[in-house]
Amino acid sequence: MQESRLFRILYYLLDKGHATAPELAERFEVSVRTIYRDVDAISSAGIPIYATAGRNGGIQFLDDYVLDKSFFSDKEKQEILSSIQSLSAIQYPEVDNILKKLSAIFQIGLTDWIEVNFSRWGSMAEDENQLFLQLKKSIFEKRRISFEYYNSSGTNRKRDVLPRKLVYKDKAWYLYAFCLLHDDYRLFRFSRIKNLDLTEIRFEEFPEIEHGIFPKPQDMGMLIDLELRFPLEVGFKLYDTLEDSAIVKSEDGYIVNLTLPETDWLYDFLMSFGDRVTIIRPQFIKQRIIEKYEAALNHYKGV
Incomplete structure (x- = not known):
């Protein structure tokens, strides 16, 4: 758990530039003392982040620091950038800012190597993109969602689900989620999801019963x-x-x-x-x- 938090702190500082200890403590749900211990642990690993006191103080990277020889090889840095670049193929929010920051830190130019657009032609593209962003938010924030779902015969029924992941298969996007109506996991095609409501109901764990996403022959x-x-x-x-x-x-x-x-x-x-x-x-x-x-x-x- 601690290692995961350390990387998330690094990512947060890369994204924001600096942060206060209370800000990080609130975000990661730990004490201020724990945040300072995390800063010491990160510094001990050779990454110079430091804390300054005072009204305008906070936690940040050493000016002009390049995350480089002490942490990643040139090949690893290129692989990291390539992997993040591939996220732009599915219109992952804010990926361009992340790419620019890491490219500057690594001192590596970006290679324009991939361009993919999963959206459909015409006016449906924007609606599908908005649905994608809403579902992504519900998955990351573990929020229950409700929507009307149309089956293959055109009959619609309200579904309340716990969203697990988004799946792209055979030219279509699907939501894989635990359906409270059927008390089991189901696959919902994007084009059949209507009137989605992102509720404020949160959940922590998924039911253990789970099988393959797509049915076997x-x-x-x-x-x-x-x-x-x-x-x-x-x-x-x-x-x-x-x-x-x-x-x-x-x-x-x-x-x-x-x-x-x-x-x-x-x-x-x-x-x-x-x-x-x-x-x-x-x-x-x-x-x-x-x-x-x-x-x-x-x-x-x-x-």
């Missing part, structure tokens, strides 16, 4: 061995979606062999190719797709 239904044929012009879509090992290219197209659970995703995936996929086996999958197409055709004939 055997938990999703019967596994099916598929053999499929595709023409050459859809190769880009196959490589975007499937593992390379499942795809065999020939002169006139692709043969795909894979094992997947029988879910709506499987049928949506196959039907997204229209007439550019041939189901070699199993035959019952072909029959079910025929039934789905016939149902869609009958629907539009009746409209």
Whole structure:
């Protein structure tokens, strides 16, 4: 616990420049005497922070100090900056200020090596970004949240949850949280979360019952061995979606062999190719797709 607090004190001083002992004591919920002991421990490790008394006194780094040879190698410093830079890819708040300060302290120029934007196109991007920031705040501050959640059939229901982490998977953001309605962990897709309320109710610990974030294939239904044929012009879509090992290219197209659970995703995936996929086996999958197409055709004939 003490080592964690020492690093947090260093980070706080890097961010603010200086702080008073009572300020740090209140922030880290320890006594002023403990803060002074922490300052001594940090100084003993070779990092010159010091405390000055008086009205304008406080705790700060020695002027012009460079956190360098006594603590990190050049490679370690570059790795630290690279890691923090990667946070900017998910629009992590205030990361640019942190990068500038550490770059100055390490005396290393920044390398513009990564740029990623997970937000969607159009007007939904700002709403999703605000949701991201609210959920991040609820996780860091361990605050219970409430929201309306729409399931795959469009039915909405109020959920009260204890937020655990944010997950990016297969082109979408999810909130992984303990759902008080179901007394279990659940995964909530961002696009289905509406009217989020960040409550003032705090929690300390998560319930111990927890399993993998995403369901395993055997938990999703019967596994099916598929053999499929595709023409050459859809190769880009196959490589975007499937593992390379499942795809065999020939002169006139692709043969795909894979094992997947029988879910709506499987049928949506196959039907997204229209007439550019041939189901070699199993035959019952072909029959079910025929039934789905016939149902869609009958629907539009009746409209």
